[in-house]
Amino acid sequence: MKRIFFLLLLALATRLVSAQQNEYNPLIPDNLADPTIVQFGDTFYLYATSDVGDIETDLAFSGSPVVWKSKDFVNWSFEGICFPGIDWHEHKYWAPGRVLERDGKYxxxxxxxxxxxxxxxxxxxxxxxFINGPENYTGDEKPSMVIDDIDGCPFIDDDGQGYIFWRRKKAAKLSADWTKPEGETITIPTQWHGYSEGPFMIKRKGIYYYFYTMGGYADYQNGYVMSKESPLGPFVTPDNDVIISSDLDQQVWGPGHGFAFSPEGSDDWYFVYLEYGIGGTSRQVYCNQMEFNEDGTIKPIQLNRKGVGALAKLKTEQPMDLSNAVATASSVKKPMEVQARKWGDPKQLKYNLPEEPIYRHHEFNPQDAIDHSNFTRWWATPGDTEKWWQLDLGKTEKLDHLDLFFVHPSLGHAFVCEKSIDGKNWEIVKEQKEVAVRSPHKVEAIGKARFLRVKILAGQPGIWEAKLYN
Structure with a gap:
């Protein structure tokens, strides 16, 4: 009996390790929401809202705008603010729509x-x-305004005609220069009513698909209608028109404002969306495959933490296995029990959360920075004046470089990275004195070391992932 019990535990542990190694959701080591993904050439570009708040601050403030990019859809990075010259503490940037290319401009x-x-x-x-705008945008001047509302997302049809879709299911044609709506503004008819945002349109095999959200928070969900005539309809509502909603068994909450895309040269489709995270503006981005039935309708999307993995076959360097390494830190933020917050009128939603409260447990341990998961992170206690994270490899290794994915990277970080053989005598490997906005931050040419220590001088004191290479 003891042997059977041991084997069951071993099998469970193996499955857990395997699951951990094969989980690609969340897609990005950061708090992001309202994603769109566009492929230009051999690179995927992800545009999103940078979340830097918490459950209490909600939508009061967003981080600086950045563009994440990846060649393989697994390893993501960004360098600098993509919209410089503006005080993003004074102005709020969010919900970037599909980026369009024309005549070499984006x-x-x-x-x-x-x-x-x-x-x-x-x-x-x-x-x-900004188009036709001042060099530095001010809240009093908005000459580049396209729609006097939020969540505008464009679509260009095969004949070159542009369309714009925005919240509350509004839609219109775009002018030839894409700077303003043209003609009649319509409200797209859907089966589900109530507040709606995050719209977008795709076209596949002659069918136009309009996607819209319902609800919000942990019962966010997405529905769609379809047309064979034009981007503005008339539309029909399929039988199973809500294709994405919370999956409590998979621990995926509130799949909301998102986007669907197909890699170039394929008919494979993927749905990228925001997930509840720890609530408020601490959301994250997930991606799962989207499949079609023979009649063109969309199958319900199977949500999970597994994600989709690499979408391009590339030879990439693999980080060291740190499963036997030990991470410590100057402090650890208290664990959180996050409750799934509900939206308003349940009659306006196809899917509703159970009546009894639903909770998710979050910890912020030092070891969480080396667990190969973008869902977990080390996070220091607020008020920590030391703000260091340390790694003990157990033995001296010849090291090449370290990639550091800090918490809230769009606000920038300054740090010092030190190495040691004995844990007593330390040598500086890299000193980033000025705050830099990027992710990951690279520490190169490390050399021989058993211990590495990162001291955060400025920026949020936390690390999503630390990837070490030899």
Whole structure:
């Protein structure tokens, strides 16, 4: 009996390790929401709201705008603010829509201070500037405003005609220069009523699909209607029109404002969406596959932490296995019991959370920075004046570089990284004195060491992931 029990425990442990190694959700080591993903050439670009709040602050403040990019859809990074020259403590950037390319220029539709603005850049990752706008945007001047509302997301049909979709199920044609709506504004008819945001449209095999959200918080969900005639309808509602809602068994809550995309040269489709995270503006981005039935309707999307993995076959360097390493820190933020917050009228939703409260437990231990999961992180106690995180490899190794994915990277970090053979005598490997906005921060040419220590000088004192290479 003892042997059977031991084997069951071993099998469970194996499954847990395997699951951990194969989980690609959350997609990004950061708090993000309202994602869109566009592929240009061999690179995927992710545009999103940078969340930097908590359960209490809700939507009062967002981080600086950045563009995450990846060649393989697994390893993501960004460098610098994509919209410089603006005080993003004074202005709020969120819900960037599909980025469009025309004549070598890249056009970004994004909500700034509660209206949809249009900006342009020479590169998909910026730097962007507002169309016809001042060099430094001010809240009193909005000449680049496209829609006097939020969540504007464009769609360009095969004939080149542009359309714009925004919250409360509004839609219209776009002018030829994409700077303003043209003609009649319609309200797209759907089966489910109530507040709706985060709309977008795709086209596949001659069918237009309009996606819209219902609810919010942990009972956020997405429905759709379809048309074979035009982006503005008429639309029909399929039998199973709500394709994405919380899966409590998989611990995926509130799949909300998102986007669907297909890698170039394929008919594979993926749905990327915000997930509840720890509530308020501490959300994260997930991605799961989206499949179609023979008649063109969409199958309910199977949500999970597994995600989709690599979408391009590339030879990438693999980080060291740190399962036997020991991480310690100057302090650890208290664990949190996060309750699944409900939206308003349950009659306006197809899916409703159970009556009894639902909770999710979050810890912020030093070891969470080396667990290969973008869901967990080490986070220091508020008020910690030392703010260090340390790694003991157990033996001296010849090390090449360390990638550090800090918490709230869009606000920037300064830090010092030290190494040691004995844990007593330390040598500085890298000193980042000025606050830099990027992720990951790289510490290169480390050399021989058993211990590594990171002291955070400025920025949020926490690490999503620390990836070490030899």
């Amino acid at each position: 056009y970004l539709f994004v909500t700034v201070d509660h209206v949809t603005q249009l900006a342009v850049a020479d590169s998909p990752e910026g730097p962007f500037s």
